Amino acid sequence: MAVTAQILRTYRHPRRVMRGLMASSLRDDRPEARGLVYVMLGCLIIAISHVPTLISVEADLVGDAPLEARLGIAFFGWLFVAPLLLYGLAMLSHILARVVGGQGTGFAARLALFWTVLTVSPLFLVRALVTLANDATPVFAVEAAVALAFVVIWSACLIEAEAAPQGAAS
Template identity: 45%
Template sequence: MAVTADITATYRGPRKVIARLLAMGPREDRLLAFVMGACVLLFIAQMPRLAREAHLSGQELNMLLGGALMGIIFIAPLALYALALISHLFVRLVGGQGDAYCGRLALFWALLASSPLLLLNGLVAGFIGPSPALSSVGLLWLAVFLWFWISGLIEAYWGKNL
């Protein structure tokens, strides 16, 4: 299935999509594409907010974009790999059966699948700015991300694939 079809299917049933991705076998190149794609979309989502900030404060937009690019594209994937390892160790501690690949897949897919809400959050931050609407969209993204991530962990570590 195409990634976009899998993203929309995740909103209907995240465990089914994770099960399908796990059944395709462990592929680190796929995981790297998921995390880098999610980080690129996160960077794109930050552009409207940074443009608003640059306009209102008189700062140089290119400097703000450069800092965001460095942090999101180069540093965030490393932090996400570390977070995936920590979640893997925690899940194994509470009795989950699976390898570190399962933890990385669950986290990276949750971030990529929730990216449409990240893009919406970026638009609200850029056009409306700090407001209850921005907080609401941010909380919605967080809830959906956690739903996808926890569902993915449950399927990967306790699902019938293992």
Template identity: 40%
Template sequence: MGVVADIGRSFRHGPRAVVREHLAQGPNEPRALAFLMIGCTLIFVAQWPRLMREAQLTGDDFARLVAYALLGWLTIWPLVFYGLAWLTHAVSRALGGQGTPFGARLAMFWSWLAASPLGLLTGAVAGFTGASVATNLAGILWVAVFVAFWWLAQQEASKAREGAHAA
């Protein structure tokens, strides 16, 4: 099934079934990395309205602000997500989980991509209203959905054993 349809399914029914299906296809690091990079790219694009507003209000250079956001979202944050996925896997294994490092990465990266539409909403609200209650509420909703998706997806991934991924 397509990524957009899978994102919709994650919102309607939760991410567990989607992650289960991706795990059943076997370890595929390029697919997991694509989920992460598409999610980070969407959030990078989501920053543009806020950055344009900031540039107009402060007289700062929009291109410079976008360049810094590009560095952060497409270089630094992916490394942070890899580190968090490793830490999540280590904690899961210490608590008796049977999952694989790939499963932990897939769970996190898919959750990030699946929650990215709310990141786009947060960016749009920030562009229209600046630092406001509406922006904060949209951001809280985005983070809450990401954490909930990640929790559920990680529970699914921690059940999968090495070698049990093959369909």
């Protein structure tokens, strides 16, 4: 099934999609690579979603930083720093899940978080479009919706990932 179709299915049935992702990772010869692709693609989409905001920001607000520097910093942050922080967050969530009785693997916890990042990343594009309208009320509503979607989907995926031990490597 195409990734885009799975992303749309995740909004309706996140645990079912996560169960399918974990099952397919058991058949994969390099399951960790798939998770890395998910997080990198999600972070790339999020970085792209920040471009309109960075272009429209007045230079006075960020000092004398040229547009190329602002774009470079944003892309570096989202493509190199954010994935590392997400690996740490996945490890922390797995440890906390273990404390409360989780039985999954570290790989399953990473897959849950990385899939959530990819799933929510298209909402950042919507957020970018709303930001261009220069009205604070819809921007706040969309940002709240993105945050809520992230928390709900990640929670559901993490519950599924920690529900039972998987055969994938940790």
